Amino acid sequence: MTNQEQLIKLAHAKMPFGKYEGRYLIDLPEHYLVWYQGKGFPKGQLGEQLKLVYELQLNGLEELVRNIRRNFPKP
Template structure:
């Protein structure tokens, strides 16, 4: 069985910007890994932002930021 990522969700993740704090306005892929790990330890926010931060943490831990940057380039935000 092959796992197929949800393209729409990956595109949304690639273009989502941090809505608050020190990194407000930055793409989630630009957040430093220690910041994401801190969220992981303290608890991610509820809702969509929490889901996206959780996903970005896994992407960064596994060294897959290049995938997100390629999506940003290949699928510019409309």
């Protein structure tokens, strides 16, 4: 999967469970991602996506992913 494909998929990914179920991953609160960073991210694709969201939020790049969601259809 290319970086572009990965970002498009991330832009449309939603939290599948818990308090924030149904919320776009990029819109998860920072404190929740920091908690996962300390606890350990889940295994698999969700964990990889949450790590990426953490890094994007850390660097203030959330709007980049939101723009992708608005401009590219769901894969």
